Amino acid sequence: MISLNETHDASLTSWVNCANQSGTDFPIQNLPFAVFKTGTEPFRCGVAIGNQILDLKAISTLKPFEGKAAEALTACASETLNPFMDLGFEHWSAMRLSLSRALRAGSDLESQLKPCLIPMDKAEFALPCQIRDYTDFYSSIYHATAVGSLFRPDNPLLPNYKWVPIGYHGRASSIEVTGQSFHRPVGQTKAPDAEQPSFGPCKRLDYELEMGVFIGQGNTLGDAIPLQKTDQHIFGMCLLNDWSARDMQAWEYQPLGPFLAKSFASTISPWIVTLEALAPYRTEYQRPAADPKPLPYLSSDENSSLGALDIQLEVLLQTPAMKGSQTPVAQKQCMEKLSQSSFRHSYWTIGQMVAHHASNGCNLQSGDLLGTGTQSGPKPEEAGSLLELTKGGKQPLNLTNGEQRTFLQDGDTVVMRGWCEKEGAARIGFGEVAATLLPAKAAN
Numbered sequence: 001m002i003s004l005n006e007t008h009d010a011s012l013t014s015w016v017n018c019a020n021q022s023g024t025d026f027p028i029q030n031l032p033f034a035v036f037k038t039g040t041e042p043f044r045c046g047v048a049i050g051n052q053i054l055d056l057k058a059i060s061t062l063k064p065f066e067g068k069a070a071e072a073l074t075a076c077a078s079e080t081l082n083p084f085m086d087l088g089f090e091h092w093s094a095m096r097l098s099l100s101r102a103l104r105a106g107s108d109l110e111s112q113l114k115p116c117l118i119p120m121d122k123a124e125f126a127l128p129c130q131i132r133d134y135t136d137f138y139s140s141i142y143h144a145t146a147v148g149s150l151f152r153p154d155n156p157l158l159p160n161y162k163w164v165p166i167g168y169h170g171r172a173s174s175i176e177v178t179g180q181s182f183h184r185p186v187g188q189t190k191a192p193d194a195e196q197p198s199f200g201p202c203k204r205l206d207y208e209l210e211m212g213v214f215i216g217q218g219n220t221l222g223d224a225i226p227l228q229k230t231d232q233h234i235f236g237m238c239l240l241n242d243w244s245a246r247d248m249q250a251w252e253y254q255p256l257g258p259f260l261a262k263s264f265a266s267t268i269s270p271w272i273v274t275l276e277a278l279a280p281y282r283t284e285y286q287r288p289a290a291d292p293k294p295l296p297y298l299s300s301d302e303n304s305s306l307g308a309l310d311i312q313l314e315v316l317l318q319t320p321a322m323k324g325s326q327t328p329v330a331q332k333q334c335m336e337k338l339s340q341s342s343f344r345h346s347y348w349t350i351g352q353m354v355a356h357h358a359s360n361g362c363n364l365q366s367g368d369l370l371g372t373g374t375q376s377g378p379k380p381e382e383a384g385s386l387l388e389l390t391k392g393g394k395q396p397l398n399l400t401n402g403e404q405r406t407f408l409q410d411g412d413t414v415v416m417r418g419w420c421e422k423e424g425a426a427r428i429g430f431g432e433v434a435a436t437l438l439p440a441k442a443a444n
Contacts, residue, residue: 001302002089002231002279007031007100010426014103015110016117018050025419025429026050031099032236032271032430033081036123043126045076045084048271048431049103051120058116064109069098081129081235081272085216085366089232092216096276125177125270128238129214129367134170135357136210136242136262136371141347143376143384150392162291165298165348165356167370170242171263175369177270178433184410184440185264187248197251201440202261204246204393205408209315209384209416211343212240212268213350213370221363227300230351231275233364237350239269239313239418239433240371246387246407268369269416269433280425282306285349297359298352307349311430313375313418314340315384319403320411335415336399341377341384343418410439 007029013020014028026032026048036053037043046053060077063070068087072095075083084091102109138144141161148156160166176182184205190197216235219225225233242262249261285307293299316335323334350372358364374384383389386407389397396404408414414437418430 002276004279008280013105015105016049025431027426028103029426030277030428032273034270035126035128038122043079052117053120055116062112065098068094082366085235088217127177128272131172131367131369132365133368134172135167136170137353138166138373139346139348140376142378143374146388165353168257175266180267180435181438182265183438185245186440187260189247190251202245206244206246206386207414208242208374210240210242211372212238214272215364215368218365219358222361225358227351227355230354234275236272236274238272239416239430241267241433242371267433267435269431271431273430281310281420283308283310303351307351308344311343311418311420316415318413339383341382345377408437412437
C-alpha cells in the first residue's frame with residue numbers, strides 16, 4: 001500500500017498564500033489534477049493549489065523537473081490526463097513530489113511558476129480524462145439494506161451481497177463534469193394499480209451520493225489484479241452523482257438490472273484527488289464479526305488494517321425558490337443540507353472492487369471509472385438518496401423555507417461535497433459536484 005512521505009507533512013506551506021488558508025480544499029498536501037481552459041484556449045491539464053490552477057502545459061515548456069517527474073510532466077502537456085495515468089504509480093508519485101517541492105514556501109521555482117497560475121473561478125472544466133468504461137458498484141450495506149427493505153421487508157439483502165462486490169456495467173457517454181444541466185428523462189413506467197405500462201416523464205427523479213474511482217495503469221486482458229497491487233492501478237478519486245429515475249428503474253430492473261433509468265446522466269467533480277494524497281486518511285476496514293470473511297482473493301492484512309478511507313460526504317439541495325432573485329454569491333450560500341455520511345462505512349473497499357473487477361481477467365484501462373454505489377451511513381440522516389430519506393416517497397422532507405420534497409422537482413440543483421479531516425493531518429478536499437434538473441423535453 002502507498003505509505004506516507006514528505007508530501008503529507010501537515011506543516012508544509014506554499015508560496016501560493018491562498019493554499020495556506022484554513023478550510024481550503026486544496027492545500028499543498030492535496031495537489032489534485034483536472035482538465036480546464038480559459039476563454040478560447042484549448043483544454044489542458046492542471047493542478048489545484050488553493051484557489052489557483054497550475055497550468056501544466058505552460059510549465060512543461062520550462063522543463064523544471066528531472067527523471068520520471070519530467071516524463072510525467074511531458075505526458076501532462078495534453079488535453080486529457082490519460083497519457084499521464086498510463087505511466088503508472090512511480091511516475092505519479094515522482095510528479096507529486098516534484099510539484100510539492102516546487103510549490104512549497106521558499107522554492108527556487110516560485111518566480112518561474114507564478115506566471116503559470118490561473119484563478120480557478122476563471123476556468124471552465126472538462127472531463128479530466130477520456131472515460132473508456134464505467135462500472136457502478138453497490139458497496140454500501142446500509143444503502144442496500146434500506147432500499148431492499150422497501151421492496152423485500154423480510155429479506156432486504158440478497159444472498160450474494162456479503163460475498164461479492166456487486167456491480168453493473170454503466171454508460172460512459174452520458175457522464176459529464178460539474179455544472180451539468182440535464183432534462184428530466186422520459187421512459188416506460190408502470191403504476192402498481194395500472195393494467196399496462198405507460199411512457200412519459202419520470203416522476204421519481206433521485207440523486208445518488210457516490211465516490212468515483214479512476215483507474216490509472218490498466219491490466220492485460222486475461223490477467224487479474226491482486227488485491228495487494230490495486231494501489232498501483234488506482235489513480236485517484238472524485239465525487240459522483242449517479243442520477244436515478246426510480247419509477248423507471250422499478251419497472252425495468254428485473255431480470256438484468258439498471259438500464260435506461262441510469263443511463264441518461266451522471267455527474268462528476270472536476271478534480272481527481274490522487275490515492276497518494278489520501279494516504280493519511282486510510283483506516284481500518286471493518287465488517288461485523290458474524291459476517292462471512294471475504295474469500296482469499298478479496299482479503300489481506302493490509303486491506304483489513306488500512307483498506308477503508310475516511311472521506312466525509314454531504315448533500316445539499318437548492319430549489320428554484322431558494323435561488324429567487326438573489327445574486328449568484330447569495331444563491332450559492334442559500335442551500336439546504338440533506339445528509340452527511342462517511343465513505344468509511346462502505347462494506348467493500350476500493351481495492352476489493354478493483355481486484356474483483358479484474359479477477360476474471362477483465363482488462364481495465366486508464367480512465368475507466370468505477371462508481372462505489374450510493375454511500376449511506378448507519379443513521380437515517382446519513383442516507384445518500386431521497387429514496388431512503390423519504391422512505392420511498394412516503395415521508396416527504398420538510399425544508400426550512402416551507403417547501404417539501406419526496407423526489408426532485410424541475411429546477412432543483414443538487415450539490416455534493418467531500419473532504420478528509422483529522423488531527424495531525426492536512427485537510428484534503430474534493431471540491432464539489434453540482435448539477436441542475438431541467439424539465440423533460442417536449443415530444444416531437
